[in-house]
Structures are given as C-alpha cells and as structure tokens.
Amino acid sequence: MAKILIDPITRIEGHLSIEIDVQNGKVVDASCIGDMYRGFERIFVGRNPLDANQLTQRICGVCPISHGIASSKCLESAFGIKPNKNGRILRNLMIGANYLHSHLIHFYHLAALDYVDITALLKYNGGDSKINNLKEWAKNELDVKKNRIDAITAVAPFLPRYEGKDFYIKDLDTNISAIAGYVKALEMRMKAHKMVAAVGGRTPHAISLVAGGVSQVPNRAMIREYKKNLKEVEKFINETYIEHVKAVAGAFKNYFKIGTFTNFLSYGLMDQDTENKQFFLQRGVAYGTKLDSFDPGRITEQVRFARYSSGSNLHPFKGQTQGAPGKPGAYSWVKAPRYNGKPMEVGPLARVVISYLSDNKSVKAEVDGLLKVFNADISAVFSVLGRHAARAIEAKLIAAQLWEWLDELDVNGQPRNYFTIPDTGEGMGLAEAPRGALGHWIVMKDKKIANYQAVVPTTWNCSPRGDDGVKGPVEQALIGTPISDPKNPIEAARVVRSFDPCLACAVHVVEGDREIGTFRVC
Amino acid sequence: MSLNRRDFLKLMGGTAAAFAFPSVIVQGCKRALEKASQRLPVIWIQGQSCSGCSVSLLNKIDPGIASVVTEYVSLDFHQTVMAGTGDVAVSVIEEAVEKKRKDFILVVEGSIPTKSDEYCTIGEVRGRRVGVREWVEKLGANAKAIVSVGSCAAFGGIPAALPRDGSGNPTGAISTAQLLKGKPVVNISGCPPHPDWMVGTLLYVLLNKGELPKLDEYNRPLLYYGKTVHEQCERLPDYKHNHFAKHWGDEGCLYNLGCLGMDSGCDIPKRKWVGTFNSCTNCGGGCIGCTEDVFPDYGNRGIFQHLNASREELNKLEHRETIETILKLRDGGVING
Numbered sequence: 001m002a003k004i005l006i007d008p009i010t011r012i013e014g015h016l017s018i019e020i021d022v023q024n025g026k027v028v029d030a031s032c033i034g035d036m037y038r039g040f041e042r043i044f045v046g047r048n049p050l051d052a053n054q055l056t057q058r059i060c061g062v063c064p065i066s067h068g069i070a071s072s073k074c075l076e077s078a079f080g081i082k083p084n085k086n087g088r089i090l091r092n093l094m095i096g097a098n099y100l101h102s103h104l105i106h107f108y109h110l111a112a113l114d115y116v117d118i119t120a121l122l123k124y125n126g127g128d129s130k131i132n133n134l135k136e137w138a139k140n141e142l143d144v145k146k147n148r149i150d151a152i153t154a155v156a157p158f159l160p161r162y163e164g165k166d167f168y169i170k171d172l173d174t175n176i177s178a179i180a181g182y183v184k185a186l187e188m189r190m191k192a193h194k195m196v197a198a199v200g201g202r203t204p205h206a207i208s209l210v211a212g213g214v215s216q217v218p219n220r221a222m223i224r225e226y227k228k229n230l231k232e233v234e235k236f237i238n239e240t241y242i243e244h245v246k247a248v249a250g251a252f253k254n255y256f257k258i259g260t261f262t263n264f265l266s267y268g269l270m271d272q273d274t275e276n277k278q279f280f281l282q283r284g285v286a287y288g289t290k291l292d293s294f295d296p297g298r299i300t301e302q303v304r305f306a307r308y309s310s311g312s313n314l315h316p317f318k319g320q321t322q323g324a325p326g327k328p329g330a331y332s333w334v335k336a337p338r339y340n341g342k343p344m345e346v347g348p349l350a351r352v353v354i355s356y357l358s359d360n361k362s363v364k365a366e367v368d369g370l371l372k373v374f375n376a377d378i379s380a381v382f383s384v385l386g387r388h389a390a391r392a393i394e395a396k397l398i399a400a401q402l403w404e405w406l407d408e409l410d411v412n413g414q415p416r417n418y419f420t421i422p423d424t425g426e427g428m429g430l431a432e433a434p435r436g437a438l439g440h441w442i443v444m445k446d447k448k449i450a451n452y453q454a455v456v457p458t459t460w461n462c463s464p465r466g467d468d469g470v471k472g473p474v475e476q477a478l479i480g481t482p483i484s485d486p487k488n489p490i491e492a493a494r495v496v497r498s499f500d501p502c503l504a505c506a507v508h509v510v511e512g513d514r515e516i517g518t519f520r521v522c
Numbered sequence: 523m524s525l526n527r528r529d530f531l532k533l534m535g536g537t538a539a540a541f542a543f544p545s546v547i548v549q550g551c552k553r554a555l556e557k558a559s560q561r562l563p564v565i566w567i568q569g570q571s572c573s574g575c576s577v578s579l580l581n582k583i584d585p586g587i588a589s590v591v592t593e594y595v596s597l598d599f600h601q602t603v604m605a606g607t608g609d610v611a612v613s614v615i616e617e618a619v620e621k622k623r624k625d626f627i628l629v630v631e632g633s634i635p636t637k638s639d640e641y642c643t644i645g646e647v648r649g650r651r652v653g654v655r656e657w658v659e660k661l662g663a664n665a666k667a668i669v670s671v672g673s674c675a676a677f678g679g680i681p682a683a684l685p686r687d688g689s690g691n692p693t694g695a696i697s698t699a700q701l702l703k704g705k706p707v708v709n710i711s712g713c714p715p716h717p718d719w720m721v722g723t724l725l726y727v728l729l730n731k732g733e734l735p736k737l738d739e740y741n742r743p744l745l746y747y748g749k750t751v752h753e754q755c756e757r758l759p760d761y762k763h764n765h766f767a768k769h770w771g772d773e774g775c776l777y778n779l780g781c782l783g784m785d786s787g788c789d790i791p792k793r794k795w796v797g798t799f800n801s802c803t804n805c806g807g808g809c810i811g812c813t814e815d816v817f818p819d820y821g822n823r824g825i826f827q828h829l830n831a832s833r834e835e836l837n838k839l840e841h842r843e844t845i846e847t848i849l850k851l852r853d854g855g856v857i858n859g
Contacts, residue, residue, distance in 0.1 A: 006608035007646050010601045013573045015642060017608075035651075036642040037635075038570045038681045039692025046686025050780075050826040054810055055818060058680050058713065061574020105580075113605040137592045149621050150563055152614055153598040157591070160613070161605035183588050190581050190796065197795040201805025203581075204574040204714050205812075208770075208805040215770035215806035221799050307640075323692065325640045415771045415806075493607050 002486045008035070009496055011110040013062045014503025016462065018474075019331075020492055022483045027492060030471065030478035032462045034334035034503055037307075037323065044452040049075055049421060049444055050211070052452060056440065057205045059454065060502055062105075065098040065196065066433035067440070068209035070454070073276065074440040075211040078427030079419045082274045087213020087416045089405045090199050092270045092280075093226065094206060094214070095431075096398045096405070097195035100233055102434035103348070103395045104192065104241065106500045107388060108185035112178060114494045115248045117168035118158040120175035130183065131176060162488040169251045181244050188236045191229040198225040213416025218409045227406065234399035237392075245392040249374060249385045256376060259384035259477045259495040262288045263342050264350035265460070267439065269432040270401075276430070280401060281351045281394070282358040285339065289378060291357040296428070296439075299455065302336040305329065305464040312467050313338075334503075336463040336472060337455055345473040346436025346460045347499065348390040353381065366393040384498040391500075421447050433457050435502050461499045474499055561593070562728040563626035565618060565661055566600040569642055569654040570681040570695055571632025575672035576602050578714035582721055583797045590721055594728065598626060601644070612645035619660045627727060628665035630658055630698040633674040633681040637694035658701060666732045668707045670698040671720050676709035676742075677815040684819060699741070708734055709741045713812035716793055719746045738787065740815055751783030751809045754791045756801065771806050780826035781808030788813045 007017030015035035020027045044055055056071040057064035069091050076082060083091070121135045138155050145154040152160060169175050193203050199216050200206025208215040216222060249256070268276075268283030285292040303312045309324035324330070336343070344350075355363040370389055371380065380386060422444070429440040436457030443451040463472035471479075474496055483489050568576070580587050591597050597604075599614045606614065618626065632654075635641035639653025646652065662668055673679040675698050682695040699707040708727075710719050723743055726735045735743045752758065760766070760775040767774035777784075783791075786809050790801045802809050810825050811817050818825055 005646055007651070008601055008608065008611060008644055010604050010607050010611050013602065015568070015601075015644065017646075035644070036570060037693060038641075038695070040680070042685050042689075042692055043680065043683045048824045048826055051818065051824045054825055055680060058572050058574065061572035061577045061714065064572075064574065109603060118605065134592065141596075149623055150596075150598065150618075150625065152617055153563065153596060156614075157597045157600055157604040159605060160610050162607060162610060186580065186588050187586060190583065190586070193581050194796045194798050197798045197800050199805075201800050201802050201807055202790075202795045204577045207802040207807035207810065210770045210807065213771070216800075217771060217806065225798050225800075325638045416769075418769055488610075489608070 004483075004486050004489055004492075006489055006492060007033075009493060009501070011113065011497060012501045012503065013060065014501070016496075016501055016503045018478070018492060018496055020478060020483070020489065022486055022489075025482055025484065027478050027481045027483060030475045030492075031331055032334070032464060032472055032474045034332045034462060036503060037333040039323070041452050041454065044449050047449050049078065049442065049447070049449050052442065052449060053209055053211070054205070056452075056454065057209075059456070060433075061204045062502055063098065063102060063433040063435065064205045065095045065200065065203075065209070066431050066438050067454070068206055069095055070429040070431040070438050070440040072209050072211050073429030073431065074427045074442050075429075076419075076427070077429060078425035078442050078444055079211060079422060080425070081212055081417055081419045083213040084414060084417045085274065085408075086218060086410050086413050088271050088274050089409055090214045090216065090218060090415055091209070092405050093402060094196055094199045094209070095270065096402045097192050097199075097226075097230075098203070099398050099434050100237070100395055101189045101192035101196065103391045104185045104189040104237075106391060106434075107241065107245065108182045109189075110500070111388065111494075111497045112182060112244075112248070113158065113161065114490060114497060115169055115252060116178040116182070117170075117175045118155070118161075118179065120172055121179060123172055124176055126176070128180070131180060134179070134183070162490040162493070164485050164488045164490065166484075167488070167490050169248070171251070174247050174251065178244055178247065181240055184236065184240065188233050192233050194229045195226050195233070198222045210416065212419050213414075215415065217412060217415050219412055223406060223409070223411065230399065230402055237395045237399050242392050242396060245388050246370075246373065249389065252385070253374070255384040255494065256374070256380040256386070257383060258481055258491070259387070259498055260382045261345050261473045261477045262382050263339075263344045263473070264353050265294070265339055265344040265346050265437055266351045266354045267294070267430040267432055267437045269351055280398075281355045281363070281432070282360060284354040284358060285344070286350070286354050286357055288382075289357060291354065296430070298340045300338050300341070301455070302338055302467045303330075304336075304467045306332055306335045308335065330464075332464040334459055334462050334464060336466045337460050338466055341466075341468075343463060343466065343470060343472050343476070344460055345499075346457045347387070348394050348434070349381065349387045350436060351432065352390040352393055362397055363393065366397065384495055387498040387500075423447055433502075435500050436460060456502075458502045462501050462503070474501070560728075561596045562724060563596045563598050564600075564629055564724065565598050565615060565626045565665075566629040566631065567615075567644070567654060567657055567661065568601055569630065569632035569634045569658070569675070570693065571672065571674055573602055573631075574714040575631045575720070576600070579671075579717050579720055581796050582717035587717075594721070595724060608645075612647065615645075615657060615661065616647055622664055624664045624666060626665055627724060628658070628661045628668045629671055629724075630668070630675040631671050633678050633695035633697060634658060634701050635681075635693035635695050636701075637692075641693045655701065658698060662698075662702045662705060667727050667734065668698060668702065668705060669710060669723060669727075670707055671710045671715055673711045673713045673812055673817055676711040676740075677817070679713060680818055686822070706734060707741060708737065708743065711740070711742055711747070711813045711815075712788065713817065716746075716790065716795070718793060719743070722746070742787070742813075746789055747787035747813060749787065749789060751786045751788050751791055751803060754789055755783055756791050756804050767806070776803060776806070776808035779808055782811030782814075782825070783809040786811045786813050
C-alpha cells in the first residue's frame with residue numbers, strides 16, 4: 001500500500017492537503033486535512049453587530065457576497081425586520097453576478113488545467129494572433145529560462161504540473177479552444193465582478209450590504225453598467241463555457257463514474273420572497289434520488305477527528321469549540337458537520353439534484369438535455385463531471401434569471417428597510433454560497449455581539465471523519481479513484497477540485513467554550 | 523510587448539502619476555520590459571488570508587491580468603492559480619530556498635500565525651509540514667524586495683484583531699514586517715487592495731531594479747495612499763454644504779453613518795472599483811477604513827461607531843460649521859443606519 005500526501009492542493013481557495021492510501025492502483029482510504037486556522041468568530045465577540053456585515057465577508061474572498069447576505073439575514077432576524085423588495089432583488093443581483101464569477105473561475109482557472117494540455121500552444125499553427133502571442137511567450141519562457149536558476153518556473157504558472165500518459169486532452173483544436181477560453185474567461189469573470197461592484201460598491205468584500213437591504217439605490221447608472229456586462233457574460237456562458245464543459249466531459253467520460261457521493265443538502269438559492277421561504281433553486285435534502293424536507297434542528301457538529309477538545313455532536317446553536325493543536329488522533333482544523341448523523345455534500349450538484357427532484361422545470365430541462373447528449377441516466381450526475389455540469393447549468397439559469405430581476409426593480413426607489421438595534425436578540429441567516437449551504441447565527445447582548453457562528457460549505461464537503469468514523473463527502477468520493485502513478489496523482493486532485501473547496505471558509509471556526517444559545521428557525 | 527505612456531500612467535495611478543513619475547521612467551520602462559528575460563519573478567505566499575487580495579488582483583484592467591502574467595511578471599508560485607499540485611508545486615519554493623534565488627519579489631498575502639506553526643502550513647518537505655512562518659522567513663532572507671499585499675499581511679488585519687474579552691489573539695497573528703524585523707517591506711494595504719496598487723507597485727520595483735517607491739510612514743506608496751478618502755470623495759460637496767445622510771441609501775455625506783473616509787489614506791473615490799462608476803463611498807455604505815493599520819479594531823471602537831468621536835476630535839474638522847450639525851444629529855439619538 002502506498003500512502004500519498006498531496007500537500008498543498010493548489011487551485012482551490014486556501015490551505016488543504018489530502019492523504020490517500022493506494023492499493024492495486026486504486027484509492028482505498030482518504031483523509032481531508034484543513035491546514036489553516038484564524039479563530040475568526042471569537043474575534044467578533046463584544047463588537048457592534050453591524051460590524052459583522054463587513055467582518056464576515058473576510059471569511060472568504062471568493063464568495064464574500066454570500067457571507068455578507070447570510071450575516072445581513074442573521075442581523076435582520078435578530079433585529080426583527082425584513083428586507084424590502086428592492087433590497088431582496090439587489091442582493092440577488094449581487095450574489096447572482098458573484099456566482100457567475102465564481103463558476104467561471106472554478107471551471108477555467110482552477111479545474112481546467114487538470115484536463116487541458118497547455119503545451120498544445122507550442123504545436124499551434126493557426127492564425128489567431130492572441131494564441132500566437134501566447135505561443136511566443138511560452139517558447140520564449142522555455143528558451144530564456146533553460147539552464148537558469150529559475151528553470152523550474154518556465155511557463156509559470158502553467159508549468160510545472162503533473163506529467164503522465166493520457167493525463168491531458170490530446171485533440172489540438174480542443175486544447176487551443178479551451179486555452180482561448182481560459183484567457184477569455186479571465187475577462188468575463190472580471191466583467192461579472194463589474195456587475196457585483198455596480199450594486200455592491202466594491203468587490204471582493206461589498207460595502208453596500210447592510211441589514212434591511214442594501215445601500216446602493218437602483219439608479220440608471222447601476223442598471224446600465226449591470227446590463228452591459230450581463231449581456232456579454234451570458235453570451236460567453238451559453239456559447240463557450242457550456243461547450244467546454246461538454247468537451248471535457250466527452251474526453252473524460254470515465255469521470256461520470258468517479259468521485260461519487262449521494263447525500264445532498266441545500267438551504268435554497270436566492271430568495272423569491274422576503275420571508276425566506278421561496279427560492280430560485282429549492283431548499284431540501286436528498287439521499288440519492290430520494291427527496292426529504294430540511295429541518296435545521298438536525299444539524300450537529302462532531303469533533304472526534306478535528307483539532308478541538310470540546311464537546312462533540314452538538315447542534316451548532318450550542319457548539320462548544322476549544323482549539324487543541326496536537327490533539328491525538330485528530331488530523332484537521334475542519335470540524336465534521338452532520339445532518340441527521342450523516343455527512344452531506346453541499347454546492348451546485350446538491351442544489352441541482354434537489355431542484356430536479358423538486359420538479360423545478362428549467363433545471364429538469366437542462367439536466368435531461370445534458371444526460372441525453374451523453375446517453376446517460378441520472379446516476380451519472382453523482383460524479384466529478386456531474387459537479388462540473390451542475391455548475392454550468394446553474395450559471396446558465398442564473399444569467400437568464402438576472403434579467404427578470406432587473407425588470408422587477410423599483411428604479412430609483414428605496415433600496416432597504418430601516419432598523420433600530422435592540423438591546424438583546426438572537427438570529428439565524430441561511431444562504432447558499434457558490435460552494436454550498438451557508439448558515440450564520442448570532443446572539444446579541446447590550447447591543448453587542450455575545451456570540452457569532454458560521455457553518456460553511458467546505459466544512460460540510462471537506463469534513464474529516466465523524467464520531468462514528470464515517471468519512472466526510474470528499475473523503476468518500478475519493479475511495480475507488482484509480483491512481484495511475486502515485487508520484488503524479490492527478491486523478492485524486494480532479495476529484496477534490498470538483499467540489500470547489502474553499503478552505504478559508506472551512507476553518508474560521510469558533511474557539512472558546514460559550515454556549516451560543518437557542519434559535520428561531522426561519 | 524508594448525507598454526505605451528498611456529498604459530503606463532494608467533497602471534501607475536491614473537493622471538496623478540504624471541506628477542509622481544518623471545517621463546524618463548516612462549521611457550525607460552519600455553526598454554526595460556522589452557526582453558522577456560526581464561520579466562519580474564514573483565513568489566506569492568498566502569498565509570492566514572481569505573484570498574480576497576488575489577481575487578482583486580484578477581480584476582486588473584488595462585492591462586488585464588493575462589497580459590500582466592505573460593508580459594510583466596513571471597508568477598512563479600501562487601497557490602490559487604498554479605497548475606502544479608502537491609510536491610510539484612512545493613518544489614518551486616523549495617528550490618528557490620535551496621538554490622538561494624535572489625531574483626524574485628516575495629509577495630505575502632495574509633497574516634502569519636506565531637503561536638503555533640500548525641495554524642498555517644504549506645506543503646511537506648522531507649516528511650515535515652512546513653509552516654508559512656518558515657517559508658516567509660526563508661524566502662524573505664534573499665528576496666529582491668518584499669511586498670505585503672492586503673491589510674492582513676501589511677498590519678495583521680482581522681486575523682490579528684483582539685477579542686474584546688481580553689483573552690488575546692487566538693493564533694498570535696502578525697504582519698510580514700513584524701516577522702521580518704529590519705527588512706524593508708512595502709505595504710499595499712486594503713481589504714482588499716485595488717489591483718492597480720498591487721501591479722503598479724510591482725512594476726515600479728521592476729523598472730527601478732529593485733528600488734522601492736516613495737513610501738508614507740506606514741510604508742505604503744504615497745502615490746496611492748497619500749490623500750484621504752474624504753479629500754477625494756464624491757460626496758465632499760455634501761459635507762461642505764452640511765448635507766448629511768441619516769440612513770444607508772440616503773443622499774448626503776456618510777459621516778454620521780460611521781464613514782471613516784477622514785481617517786483613511788486611499789484613492790478609491792477617484793479610482794473606483796473594477797473600472798465601474800462605483801466606490802465604497804459612492805454606493806452609500808461608506809469607507810470602513812480598511813487601508814489603515816488600526817483596521818478593524820480602531821482601539822475599542824470597531825468599524826461602525828464613528829459617532830463616538832469626542833468633541834475635541836470634532837473640533838479638528840476642516841469645516842467648523844459642520845460641527846454643530848453633527849452634534850445636533852447626535853442629540854437627536856444615535857442613527858442606527
């Protein structure tokens with residue numbers, strides 16, 4: 001048995017490593033290791049609750065809008081108010097645009113280099129000047145840096161990489177098209193961020209997200225900037241992104257059977273009412289193709305294998321978390337959240353599966369359409385490629401929906417409801433980040449934060465084993481993955497990256513042994 | 523490779539650069555960059571960060587990030603974008619240390635934990651997990667220049683903030699300069715910094731063969747941090763005319779809602795985010811003072827409690843006629859947003 005440590009897993013957000021045991025060319029055991037800890041929520045205690053809106057966005061620079069919205073909802077529930085209609089829609093416009101940025105960056109800039117052969121540039125003989133510039137650059141890098149002290153960095157950041165037979169797409173045209181897509185997508189995700197900034201004032205870390213709605217008035221300048229960029233980004237998604245996902249899927253069909261996991265959880269993506277009950281993508285729980293309703297009371301967090309010395313299997317409302325570096329047997333800074341005692345996958349695949357099973361007509365049409373292309377049945381979605389396809393489907397449907405929300409805005413109208421901060425209060429805010437289910441909880445005393453806690457997507461996906469020894473979703477998905485060369489375990493990296501891990505989020509957890517209180521369920 | 527004067531000025535800070543950078547540098551820049559071998563090697567290490575600075579870097583416009591990475595710098599190591607994984611990735615920085623490379627700029631994003639190396643590690647070398655502290659110390663020893671991007675690396679930021687219960691910072695997080703005592707470190711503060719500030723500073727170092735730009739007392743390039751948000755604010759006329767917003771979303775100066783523009787050196791109201799019309803102050807939320815060394819603590823004040831300013835502090839304000847207005851608003855009850 002070969003034990004392989006892949007440290008660091010790059011092209012994800014944050015610090016993660018994976019340890020796998022390989023037997024007869026297949027993964028038989030896996031551990032997911034969170035390598036960074038900041039003690040974030042403890043720092044929030046004693047501050048003005050309004051600071052949470054800004055501070056929590058710094059949990060993650062890739063999906064700060066999700067944290068900003070979860071914390072706004074959390075404060076609203078503690079203050080006893082709701083956002084107005086404009087506020088709700090403006091938030092959807094902001095988070096929707098951030099999804100487009102996040103999904104594009106994930107496919108092209110984080111995941112694609114596991115499939116696309118960047119060295120195909122050197123074989124290019126066509127007439128595209130941009131591609132030829134890149135080719136010249138790559139050739140020049142190899143020439144100039146040869147024998148130099150920094151030879152290893154020739155064509156950085158695209159080389160060095162895992163090298164092996166059949167690791168990358170062979171077809172020259174597909175590679176060149178995907179490389180052009182990589183470059184174009186850099187511009188497109190930036191344009192998606194123009195859309196976020198138009199509503200948010202700034203991105204990453206939007207300024208305009210406040211309790212009651214947002215501070216940006218939906219004026220003509222905002223709407224014009226937003227529409228101009230949405231048009232371009234949507235075109236790229238529909239004409240290029242979707243096609244590249246299909247091309248990768250066509251070249252790596254075996255990944256419809258690799259990386260399988262079948263428990264799913266979603267809090268519901270983007271509010272269609274101000275009561276947090278109707279969603280653009282549905283709230284729920286699914287075990288394979290069996291749908292169940294969601295009950296926040298069934299969430300617990302376990303720490304037997306995480307570096308914390310405090311009580312285990314507690315509801316996050318009552319979480320006790322005491323950091324314990326060097327705890328025997330523990331291997332990660334990520335805790336192990338469980339729903340109904342089970343590990344759950346969260347993220348695009350969870351949202352798409354739950355919406356599909358909830359009879360969401362547009363999701364059904366997209367999923368069935370893609371399955372037909374690949375002549376596959378629904379079980380194919382529980383896979384590495386299923387995750388990439390779910391992301392692409394989400395991007396397409398969100399882009400189309402954003403136009404409808406723009407039309408529903410009360411132009412130049414109030415962007416929010418007002419509030420008064422009560423002396424005491426408790427609140428919960430549930431949202432969906434691009435990477436999955438995100439919950440914030442607050443307890444206020446004397447107009448200050450007495451406790452604040454967030455349970456975030458990657459904590460679910462990259463969780464270590466639970467108290468019962470059952471592995472987390474990424475760990476289970478790795479089991480059975482074929483590894484052709486233990487020195488170049490690209491197959492394992494493909495499985496991990498398909499979850500789009502975000503480790504800054506996962507390991508911000510509370511330290512300290514206070515009870516966080518009991519909460520209303522929205 | 524083409525970098526005309528217009529591009530260069532944009533890169534270095536819009537029109538203000540015309541005053542700050544003599545044309546001889548602009549001319550020299552093109553010559554210096556013509557040889558690909560002159561591309562500036564960058565080793566970018568992430569400590570206790572949220573990756574927001576890196577995401578902000580990707581929002582670079584004119585030139586876009588693709589041309590920055592292929593024409594101006596050589597991004598030798600950056601965990602979020604590099605193709606290499608695991609040992610293949612770590613070998614780049616391992617070699618840089620072992621071969622005592624001196625040709626690169628070390629960029630640090632995120633703070634550095636000192637209570638235990640286990641709080642943040644990158645890779646394994648000869649069976650041992652290596653803490654980010656050790657990487658920064660070893661790479662920093664030989665780097666041509668050291669640049670801290672973002673307020674976490676520059677000043678400690680949120681990971682270094684103090685819990686109000688007096689229990690001390692959970693991880694002993696410190697800034698790059700605190701770790702590398704005695705070494706010159708350029709701070710590109712901000713949460714996140716604007717991409718022009720990051721790329722502009724790297725280019726300055728490239729063009730001046732490792733020499734650093736003119737810095738303020740917090741070691742930030744004066745070009746970007748030399749004036750306050752307030753001085754450059756879109757809402758400055760409102761302030762001068764005693765027109766104050768009472769709620770987020772109102773028209774008027776945002777001072778009473780906790781805007782920290784008077785205390786913060788930053789050119790965002792002029793530069794704007796991602797090439798749009800919008801900025802922190804324009805959108806109605808206000809400046810949260812993220813470029814300053816006291817962010818986010820401000821003593822015990824926090825971000826959104828500007829109304830706690832003393833009468834003495836108010837008396838120092840530029841436009842004395844506004845003081846009474848502010849005090850009157852205060853007497854009418856604290857505005858909760």
